[in-house]
Amino acid sequence: MKKYLLGIDIGTSACKVAIFDKAGTLIESGAGDYPVYYPKEGWAEQNPDEWWVAVCQATKELFKKCDIRPEEIAGIGVDGQSWSAIPISAAGEVLCNTPIWMDTRADKICEEVKKKVPEEEIFAVCGNPFVPSYTTPKILWYKEARPELYAQIDKVLQSNSFIVFKLTDQYSQDMSQGYGLHCFDMRKGTWDAQMCEKLGIPLSFLPEIYPCHQVVGTVTEKAAKETGLALGTPVVAGGLDACCGTLGAGVIHEGETQEQGGQAGGMSICIDEYHADERLILSYHVVPDKWLLQGGTTGGxxxxxxxxxxxxxxxxxxxxxxxxxxxxxxxxxxxxxxxxxxxxxxxxxxxxxxxxxxxxxxxxxxxxxxxxxxxxxxxxxxxxxxxxxxxxxxxxxxxxxxxxxxxxxxxxxxxxxxxxxxxxxxxxxxxxxPYSDAATTLGACILAGVGVGLYESFEEAVALTVRETxxxxxxxxxxxxxxxxxxxxxxxxxxxxxxxxx
Ligand SMILES: Nc1ncnc2c1ncn2[C@@H]1O[C@H](COP(=O)(O)OP(=O)(O)O)[C@@H](O)[C@H]1O
Ligand SMILES: O=C(CO)[C@@H](O)[C@H](O)COP(=O)(O)O
The missing domain is CATH 3.30.420.40 (ATPase, nucleotide binding domain)
Structure with a gap:
């Protein structure tokens, strides 16, 4: 009987992997480190291939530490840090380190773009300010500063969708990480082709959008060998770490709020209606038809x-x-x-x-x-x-x-x-x-559990799994x-x- 769920969190300081049972009991967890590179002032990069190596090692060790067999995992959820811009070639290779959410190298590009496309027009589509931390200006930076690399880009992925790709060989873009791109319509949850054109972002770079709990694919033979996971295990689209942590803390109703203390700090307030403010951050929640009004600081x-x-x-x-x-x-x-x-x-x-x-x-x-x-x-x-x-x-x-x-x-x-x-x-x-530093992987597991039908609803999942300490x-x-x-x-x-x- 497949009754366990596995969550993978691509945090900034480390990847965390955890197995939970249906009742939300943490069975076993593990972690794998990787560095942040700060090659120049304002730059902060990570190597997505190093994330994958850390995930593979941590997952293999996880199964050595507990007596759960990989075949008993009903589904896998992956969450990760925000605003990566992972350039992937047509052969599925990572073309360079990704600038992460702390990276502000595209500062000048933002100023240039705003001269051509009024910021109010961009804000009206995506509900977020046009500033260098987000994914969009980083893609434009490749175009301006690395034209040869830019010419090789087939898709641009986020931290979680990159790991989902490594696990399943399928490209995806989950709803919650859509907020990194200013051509994502934050009211409808779709790509806005007109805004893509205005900003100069090819639609072909952007994967198909999935609800966070939807199954994208299953673990391939290659990924099974590398991670120790069972061939064919379903993998859901997953979502932003802040949103999965919010779910894992039981924050799914209007006004409920998560406070986050990972590498970054801030808070996420659950709202039932679209409500944008240019000083803050707006994303979809990983729970359908809900948004999170976020404060996201660099210091946490x-x-x-x-x-x-x-x-x-x-x-x-x-x-x-x-x-x-x-x-x-x-x-x-x-x-x-x-x-x-x-x-x-x-x-x-x-x-x-x-x-x-x-x-x-x-x-x-x-x-x-x-x-x-x-x-x-x-x-x-x-x-x-x-x-x-x-x-x-x-x-x-x-x-x-x-x-x-x-x-x-x-x-x-x-x-x-x-x-x-x-x-x-x-x-x-x-x-x-609540579960402190395990809330984020719990949130990823809840997505997987809802996606494979282990839970009937998010309400049921939260009621069963979320505990206060x-x-x-x-x-x-x-x-x-x-x-x-x-x-x-x-x-x-x-x-x-x-x-x-x-
Ligand atoms: N006992 C503690 N006191 C203060 N800070 C702590 C403590 N334990 C962990 N931290 C902080 O938590 C951070 C890691 O949190 P985590 O949620 O794992 O981050 P991330 O998701 O960014 O990888 C570290 O930066 C560390 O400084
Ligand atoms: O931008 C956000 C949330 O919107 C950040 O919180 C990053 O996603 C970093 O997360 P951690 O690595 O600090 O958990």
Whole structure:
């Protein structure tokens, strides 16, 4: 009896694979790392073939670790990071590293395009601003900067559709990742041929659009050998990681909200009607006929990953002695610093900033240093800065007429009790933590489960699978200091913007 589901998540920091049963119990999980390359200022790339190698290794190891047989997997769901532009040749080869969602190399191209096609016209079709982080300008960058490569492009894929292609040999474009392309009609969920022409994006580059839970194909013989999966296992189209995490956190009704702490930060508010705001991000949910109004920042868990990489050697050395990983030791150091970090304020614009500033030239800043500040101050200020960027997005969403009551936290950062509490205190919103960093793969599995008929509906799937692990109420004692620091956080950017622009 095929009663298990397998989820694959192409995160920015690593790929995660997980097997769940129908009741949403995590049977086994694994991960595989790959690097982000930063070859020039404003560039951030990954190699999709390295994603595939990581998926193959992690999946093979997963089956070695548990006593589930590959033949018992009823369906596979794949989710992944946003706004890739993976150029695929007619022979099915990856033509170069893909610029990822943090990459702003196409900044100038955006300015040129907007002179020819009014931004309001583009926004009216896709509900998103025309800025370099998205997929469209990256395709245009290939055309301008790499004409020989551009001439070889047959299809442009997203992170999840690339893995679906490797598994099934079928091209697809799921509904939720359509938001990366400004010629995707965000009201109808179809390609807009006229806008493709205006922007200079060949329709032939764009795969057929699938509902996220629809089966695209089955695991091929080659993919079965490489991954250890069973030949013929159904694979659904899958979707954006933020959307799958939202589903895996049980956010499927109007007003319910997910808070994300992967490499990126932000939130996704579930809405039943199209509601766009140029300061925010709009995508389809992976659940049909629903949209997500998103805040997507560049600084999230990735800020802690960077602090660890650059300043965490000592904690790495003490890992065995203390029986605690470096990030847990970082949390201990931050915990003893008072709320507000005694005036140290961090702007987490580590790859420019996405919503609501949309400023590729924005810079990361620590403000308020003096000789009394310790490593713990830096760590706590970094956590607080990421929470300020979340509050900034929530306030813009409120101005746009979409309010949030409670948030459900997902992603690696939700493993930190301190960081989650800081986010609750700074935003003034209660935060519930469901399956934490397994919510995204659970969401991908739910898509597969609905797609192969293991669940009758999304409602049934969420009711059966989504569980809460803990919750955080805002501590009002910290409100005054955080309000004060948030005002300074906004002012620091406003006052330094001209310097950043130089
Ligand atoms: N205990 C912790 N404290 C703070 N941050 C954490 C902790 N555990 C994980 N993280 C952060 O979570 C991030 C990874 O989250 P994940 O959801 O796996 O990201 P992605 O989907 O981008 O690959 C890392 O950047 C890491 O800094
Ligand atoms: O753009 C978004 C969501 O719209 C980002 O959240 C990326 O999809 C990155 O996800 P992680 O790798 O940080 O999970």
């Amino acid at each position: 868990g990735g800020v802690m990953r960077w602090l660890h990489r650059e300043f965490g050697k000592y904690e790495d050395l003490r890992k065995d002695e203390l029986g605690k990983g470096a990030l847990v030791q970082f949390n201990d150091l931050a915990e003893v610093v008072p709320p507000g970090s005694e005036g140290l304020i961090f702007l987490p614009y580590m790859a420019g900033e996405r919503s609501p500033l949309w400023d590729p030239r924005a810079k990361g800043i620590f403000y308020g240093l003096d000789f009394s500040k310790t490593k713990g101050h830096f760590i706590r200020a970094a956590m607080e800065g990421v929470a300020f960027s979340l509050r900034h997005n929530l306030e813009v969403a409120k101005e746009a007429g979409v309010s949030v009551k409670v948030m459900k936290a997902i992603g690696g950062s939700a493993n930190s009790l301190l960081w989650t509490q800081i986010k609750a205190d700074i935003t003034g919103k209660p935060i519930v933590v 803990r919750s955080h109420e805002p501590n009002l004692d910290n409100k005054e200091i955080y309000d004060e620091n948030f005002a300074k956080y906004l002012a620091i950017y406003q006052n330094l913007k001209t310097v950043m622009d130089d």
